[in-house]
Amino acid sequence: MWNLTGFVFVERLMGVEGLQATVCSRWGAPGNKSLFQDGDVVIGGLFSVHYIPSAVEQDFTKLPQYEPCNGLDQQSLKYMYAMAFAVEEINRNSSLLPGLKLGYRILDSCGRYPWALQTALSLVGGDAHRCSTAASPLHSAAYEQALEKAGWTAPLLIGAASSTSGIMLSRILRSLSISFLASCPCLSDRSKFPNFFRTIPSDIYQARAMAQLAIRLHWTWIGAVHVNNDYGQLAIQVFQEEIQGKGVCLEFIEPVHRETIVRDAERAALTIQAATARVILVFTWYTDAKKVFLELAKRNVTGRQFLASEAWSTSDDLLQDAAVSKVARGVLGVAIRSSTMPGFENYLRRLHPVHRPDDEFLREFWEKEFGCSQVDKFSYSPSSLRADRSSDVFTSSLQKASLPPCSGKESLEGVQHPFVDTSQLRVAYNVYLAVYAAAHALHSLLSCPNRDPPPGNNISTCVSPKHIKPIELLQHLNKVNVTTPHGEMFYFQGADFPAKYDLVNWQKTPEGLLKLVLIGRVDGFDLHLNESAIQWSTGSNQVPVSVCSERCPPGTRTANRKGEPVCCFDCIPCADGEISNMTGSLHCERCPSEFWSNVDRTACIPRQLDFLSFNETLGITLTTAAVSGAVVTTAVFVVFLHHRQTPLVRANNSELSFLLLLSLKLCFLCSLVFIGRPSVWSCRFQQAAFGISFVLCVSCLLVKTIVVLAVFRSARPGAEALMKWFGPGQQRGSICFFTCIQVIICAIWLSLSPPMPQRDLGFKGSKVTVECAMESVVGFSLVLGYIGLLACTCLLLAFLARKLPDNFNEAKLITFSMLIFCAVWVAFVPAYVSSPGKYVVAVEIFAILASSYGLLLCIFAPKCFIILLRPEKNTKKYLMAR
Incomplete structure (x- = not known):
């Protein structure tokens, strides 16, 4: 509303372009109180001594008129007397403005923006009885000449008491002013407000200090109440900019208006009551904060931790109110630094x-x-x-x-x-500094070594106290750099005063009221806080918790909820192989290749070495099967040895049968070499043992098959010489020849590129597989290929001899056994390639055992059955029968 009413009021001063504007001296409304002390130079003072404006409807059909305010603000009254005290102290100082008396005229702006403009015009408008006319617009040279002609009552103002009033005075009147409470960051812009100074820091610093408090104390879910003017709006804006990306969110923002404070305070109290945020940021004047607290007390809303701006963090009116003390215990606030006068x-x-x-x-x-x-x-x-x-x-x-x-x-x-x-003078000290800044600027401006011109020269370049121009005073005010009577360095950084704040805490006294306790300070952007000295709203020494979602514990990560603020999230456990070792982690980190996440997903631990061991179920099963096979083979060997003179054993080439049983036993036992932790020698030995044992076994079967064919072929007329080539010596030589070829293949393979123990990191899990890596696939393929070649040859020959006439034809047994053998090893290849980790070894052991058992059972089980259970068939006559 102030923009419209202010404009209407200024029209009274400036008129419409092209018309004449009247510049008059007194604009104060009837009944407007003032405090005046005459002097050679009179500075103005603008204070909000009353805080309850009259409720007057402005219909804009006539010039705005406001009745006097009520509700005396004792703190503002103290600020006013601080100005008077500083002026009187300066007048007693012989070294500052010597021979010159400083005066003041103080008016009440009542916290109304149009009235602030009205009273400011009264301070700078000139003599009490003279008016002057000048062409518009307001900021024209003619206007300034009119004011100069009328006589400047106050070349400088101490005020205003609010940012909005300061903006109005600077933009509309262009009056030179030093404010003690206007803290809007916008007023630091010298291009827009070149004639504005202040002795209070910009709100950027207190808003950032509050944001730092919220971040440091891990308050991520905050509510905000602010006065709906430049002070509150810009402070909230800076606070939001500071917390952006820091994991802090505002659950609500409630504006309150001075003119409708009763209704707005009730609405804000209801919002605070319903909110889940336990920390409430309040950027208002102390009278507005009191209304909100009284509404909260009426509803018995307690347990909220309030963050106070400097406008109400040190208010005695709030501290000494019993109703307020019920809900405002533990307030943590930023306060204008305290000093002494x-x-x-x-x-x-x-x-x-x-x-x-x-x-x-x-x-x-x-x-x-x-x-x-x-x-x-x-x-x-x-x-x-x-x-x-x-x-x-x-x-x-x-x-x-x-x-x-x-x-x-x-x-x-x-x-x-x-x-x-006066134990904690804050704003009053700002007023005191403002007066001293004005006095030093006047002293610099009026200092003239040649004030009395020499005889005959009536021209003096010195400035007269009666004709001080604000633009001249502005230049000297920019250069003020002095030491106050208390030893404090004082200077302006552009429009601003170096930022220093106190951090205060409202603590309960035995009488039930609240007292102010200093718990830290803010120096520029640096925050120093003594957390142990704080009394919280909950009454305990633990920092209150105010979060939308609890911070995710280690082992989990933050996952934002769709459509909700970033402070509201879910905690998702890290995936296997990933960890988060900090509370509130946004992401899970993957462990290095040789490490894996622990059960809680909080640390990476070395992967356990995984191999087929004798202690696990699979290892025990395979070991049992291998040992059992070796035992059964030994038992068959004993049976054959005991019945070596029987027709059945002799008819089946007992020497080759014994060698075959020996090779089968080696096949069963070589599978045990694959079990256990791989080493350099075990990797080499297991493949050599496997390859040579099976070649020996298949060679025996191949030779037996050839002998069977040779025997039957020799029975034909003219084929008697055929058996000379397949005598016992030739049989042993053939087996040795076939086996030596495999030995040579293994020797070349193992010497050039042998299998080596290696950790397989490709399988993602908590274990790393230690296996014998095939450095040369060609070598392993040659070993298997040679075994396959002998087996296929044996199968083919046995298949051809399966129908030879005899009551006990061993070729049938060899054919069936080789079919099982080939089927097992054909199925082995894809299973071997696709099996993960240690199961590769298990597949190879299973193939060895399956093929060995197939040979043992298919070839020797029928013979043992006849020898042990059907001895009547173990005769030459039966065997020769057709």
């Missing part, structure tokens, strides 16, 4: 209406605090009351007249009152 407390205690009869502010404070009226002592005659019946002064005067008269013994000496408490 020696002599200021005595100055405040000596204030008395008797000594300051023109001080209307002090009179109002006196009547409010002591409950007595000074109306009979301050020119409130019946005639003056009748003259003021048209204004609120009449009503106010009647109220004062109804109070008992003051005795004159009322005093602030020796009493405990927030107004005279």
Whole structure:
């Protein structure tokens, strides 16, 4: 609303382009209080001494008019007297502005933006009885000349007390001002506000400090209440920029308006009550914060941790309110740094209406605090009351007249009152610094070594105190770099004052009220916090938790929920082989190749070595099968040895049968070499043992098959010489020849590129397989191929001899056994290639055992059956029968 009403009001000053604008001296509304001290140079002061504006509807059909405010703000009153105290201290200082008396004129802006503009015009508008006209627009040279002609009452203002008011004064009036409370970051822009200075840091620093507090204390789910003006909106904006990407979110943002604070405070209280956030950020003036707290107390909403802006973090009005203390315990706030002003407390205690009869502010404070009226002592005659019946002064005067008269013994000496408490001066010290900055700038401007020109030269280049131009004072204000009476270095960085804050905590006293405790400080962007000194809203020494979702524990990762803020998420366990060893991890990290995640997915541990061992079930099963096969083979060997003279054993070439049984036993036993942790020698020996044992076995069968064929072929006429080539010597030589070929193949293979123990990292799991890696596939293929060649040859010959006439034809048994043998090893190849890890070894052992058992059972089981169970068939006659 201030933009429209301010514009209407300025129209009164500037008119429409091309018309004439009247620049008048006094713009204050009737009944507007002021505090004045005359001097050679008078500076203006703009304070919001009252905080409850009158509710007046503006219909824009006439010039806006506001009635006087009520609700005396004792803190602002203290700030006003800090300005008066600083001026009086400067006037007593002989080294600062020597021979010059500094004066002031202080007006109340009542927290209304149009009124702030109105009172500012009154301060800079000129003499009380002169008006001047000038062409518009407002910022034209003619306008400045008109103001200069009218006479500048105040070349500089101490104020305004809000960012919005400061923006208005700087843009519309272009008045030179030093604010003590306007903290909007936008006012740091010298291109837009070249005539604005301040002794309070920009809100960027306090908003960033609050964001740092939230991040440091792991508060990721926060609510926000802010006053709906430049102070609140821009502070929230900076806070959001600072927390962006830091895992902190705002659950809600509730604006409140000064004009509708009752309704807005109720709405904000209901939002806080329903919210899941336990930390609430509040960027408002202390009167607005009090309304919100009272609404929360009415609803018994406790256990919320409030983050306070500097506008209310040190408010005595809130600290001493019993209702507020029920809900505001443990408030953590950023406060304007505290300092001291020696002599200021005595100055405040000596204030008395008797000594300051023109001080209307002090009179109002006196009547409010002591409950007595000074109306009979301050020119409130019946005639003056009748003259003021048209204004609120009449009503106010009647109220004062109804109070008992003051005795004159009322005093602030020796009493405990927030107004005279100077233990922690914050904003008041900012006012004090602003006055000293103005005094040093005036001192620099007015210092003139040749103020009295020589005789005959009436031209002086020195500036007169009566004709100070703000643009000249601005240049000197930019260069202010001095030491205050308390030894503090003071200078401006552009428009700003170096950022320093206190961090304060509201702690409960035994009386039930709250006290302010210093728990840290902010220096620029650096935050220093003593967490052990904090008393939290929960009453415990544990930091309150305010999160939408608990931080994901180690072993899990954060997964955002679709359509919700990043602070609301689910925790997903890390996949196998991935870990997260920190709380709140966004991603899981994959373990190195030789490591695997533990059960909790919190650490990478070395993979367990995995191989086919004698201790596991599969290893025990295969070992049992191999040993059993070797035992059965030995038993058959014993049976054959015991019955070696029987026709059945002799008819089947007992020597080859014994050699075949020996080779089968070796086949069973060689499978045991594959079990256990692979080593360099075991990898070489197992393949050589396998290849040679099976070639020996198949060679025996091949020779037996050839002998069978030779025997039957020799029975034909003219084929008697055929058996000379297949005698016992030739049989042994053939077996040795076939076996030596395999020995040579194995020797070449194992010497050039032998199998080596190797860790197989390709299989993703918690175990790494140790296996014998085939460095040369060609060598292994030749070994298997040679065995296959002998087996196929044997199968073919046995197949041809299967129908030879005899009652016991061994060729049939060899044919069937070789069919099983070939089927096993044909199936072995794809199973071997596709099996993972240690199961490759298990497949090869199974093939060895299956083929060995096939040969043993198919060839020797029928013979053992006849020898042991059908001895009547173990005769030459039976065997020769057709």
